[in-house]
Amino acid sequence: MPASICLAASQAAARYDLPYVVDVGVADAIVTRGLKNTFRFGPGFGVIAKTALDNLATHQRRRPASRPRP
Numbered sequence: 001m002p003a004s005i006c007l008a009a010s011q012a013a014a015r016y017d018l019p020y021v022v023d024v025g026v027a028d029a030i031v032t033r034g035l036k037n038t039f040r041f042g043p044g045f046g047v048i049a050k051t052a053l054d055n056l057a058t059h060q061r062r063r064p065a066s067r068p069r070p
Contacts, residue, residue, distance in 0.1 A: 003027035010038040 006025040013020035014035045021039050022030055028044040043051075 003030060006030045007033075010035055013037055 003025055006022050006027070007029060010020045010022070010030060010033075014037055017037065019037050019039070020035075021041070023041050025040060026042070026045045026048060028046050031038055031040050031044065
């Protein structure tokens, strides 16, 4: 579900004091706006991006230095 729909739906759920659960939305704004009734199953974009960059850096450190070409 696109973030814009999740943002609007979670706002409506908050208005009526209903729980709102997001299964695939990754936009951090979905759960960082302070709505007490909004929950997300997975990590947000910030966590995903940080993990990806950390893993890339680890991979690059483990990679043997390339030899100069003749």
